[in-house]
Amino acid sequence: MSLAIARLDAARRTVDARLSAERHPDGYWVGELASSSLATATAIVALHLADAVEYRPLVERGLQSLCRYQNADGGFGDTDRSLSNISTTMLGRAALTICDPDGRYASELKRCEEWLFTRYGRTRDELTRAVRARYGKDNTFAVPILMTGALAGLVDWSAIPFLPFPMAVFPQSMYRMLRLSVVSYALPALIAIGQVIHARKRSWNLLTTAIRSMSIRPTLRVLSRIQPTSGGYLEATPLTSFVVMSLVSSGSGDSAVVKNGVRFLVESVRADGSWPIDTNLSTWVTTLAVNGMCAGNDPAPIPQRDELAAWLLGQQMKAVHPYTGAAPGGWGWTPLSGSVPDADDTPGAILALIHLARMGATVPPEAIRNGMVWLLGLANGDGGMPTFCRGWGQLPFDRSGSDLTAHAIRAIHAGRRFLADDDPRWDGLIRRGFGYLAKQQRADGSWLPLWFGNQDAPDDDNPVYGTSRVLMAYCDTDRTDDGACRRGIAWLMSVRNADGGWGGAAGCASSVEETSVALDALCGLLPLAELESSANWLLTRIESGDWTQPTPIGFYFAKLWYYERLYPATFASGALHRLRAAHGG
Secondary structure, eight states: OOOHHHHHHHHHHHHHHHHTTTTTTTOOHHHHHHOOHHHHHHHHHHHHHHHHTTTTTHHHHHHHHHHOOOOOOOOSSTTSSOOOOHHHHHHHHHHHHHHHHOOOTTTHHHHHHHHHHHHHHHSSHHHHHHHHHHHHHHHHHHHHHHHHHHHSSOOOOSSOOOOOOOGGGGGGGGGGHHHOOSSSSGGHHHHHHOOOHHSSOOOHHHHHHHHHHHHHHHHHHHHHOOOOOTSOOGGBHHHHHHHHHHHHHTTTTTTTHHHHHHHHHHHHTTTSSSSSBSSSOHHHHHHEEEEOOHHSSSSSOOOOOHHHHHHHHTOOOOOOOOOOOOOOOOOOSSSTTTTOTTTHHHHHHHHHHHHHHHHHOOOHHHHHHHHHHHHHHHHHHSSOBBBSSSSSSTTTSSBBBBBHHHHHHOOOOHHHHHHHHOOHHHHHHHHHHHHHHHHOTTTSOOOOOOOOTTSSSSOOOOHHHHHHHHHHHHTTTTTTSHHHHHHHHHHHTOOOOTTTOSSSSTTOOHHHHHHHHHHHHHHTTSSGGHHHHHHHHHHHHHHHHTTTTOOEEEETTTTEEEEEHHHHHHHHHHHHHHHHHOOOO
């Protein structure tokens, strides 16, 4: 292979130096999520309704930020690099209507409305149908959007489906049997929005009305019990904002839930008046950084290894989680109180701790084993891994996911070798996981992920990310001759761009993140000669200095986009270290 080792090593040093510079003084990484027009719109509506006088300065700054990020076409995207979409534009319109009664932003509102009207129709009914069409049977985000529009007088309350909030009084273990039309993480929205719909749109059935009325206090107690100390449900600005605006508008504005939710919004606003979609992904980007720098045979030196391992160990859940009822042993995406253990962060933490232990850090074996047991208990009957809760439902982000399953397989495989544990449960979980992956492989050989997408790809999917992550599970477990693996490799190579890089799917522009995850997977599966053009694409981007610009490929809850400042560096580090190992490092 003609790829120069000196050039590859220089790029590795550049990327790892950036990661080192981004570390918190205590050794871990925090990162930074993009500011979000959607989060900003919901936050200022919630604050305006909570107290239009007290929070006027924050609302005004939020309005300025919202308009500053308005796209040239008049619509709003989730980030400043996102295409306009109906969800964020509908919420932006509601925010401009509610929070600007004097019409000082009339021109921005007019441009926003023209974007909606020319694409979806001018009537309330047409716009309501368009929102519902975007989400299908999933009411998780369609109903909050329509509810916010109704608070602005732009949507008819009669067009908004009821949410069965009285069901929140049932034990969490029963939720999957109730077949609710919202997903597990949206329980606070189910309760709060259900209450405001009940207040504004009474049922003709007197018994139903009575049951809902009697359920208000008990479900408010549930809301209070699962609210984290930060006040922010899941550390998510939109979810917390929807809860605040709903309770205020249903007559419960003096509740502790509202006060704590408002406190979270006030404390999480940024200097430019905007809000991110979530506070941070600190645990996730920390494990990405460690696992990236430790990929291959020549890990980068990571100072403060004991401190870093201790920090990660400190994030492991030690008790049943009040929000989801999850057993102890898992990890969430952030050390903040709104975090919830999940099936992507837990494998990431297990792998990172194993790397750190091999570099000399103190890692108790029981911490690794407890994480593995947690994953074992989460696995669905189909062999796959859901995000938060076993078998909660069939809606997006409650079903099993290929990327989650592959990540769990890698962690279980590495963990049993690290622990020298031949418990047959691990073999069973891995075998069932690969059975699930075989069934999920698409006819063209690709796999779709749950948590990443590409706004330029059909249906916003990102099969490059999904396929790359699944192939790493086949590689780690020495299943490279499996037919599913070979078909996945062939598909991934077939959608490589002429410039050598990858986007999210065929025809999508190459990005540092997507090229890196593809290279990370393929380095152990193909001769390096076949990857030279891809490696050169990545090296050229790093050498030019424009590689640090993140791409909005993060797919948050309910088709919401984000980008993370550290993704280019964490993903590129993994690819470069694996390339160097394959090159003879």
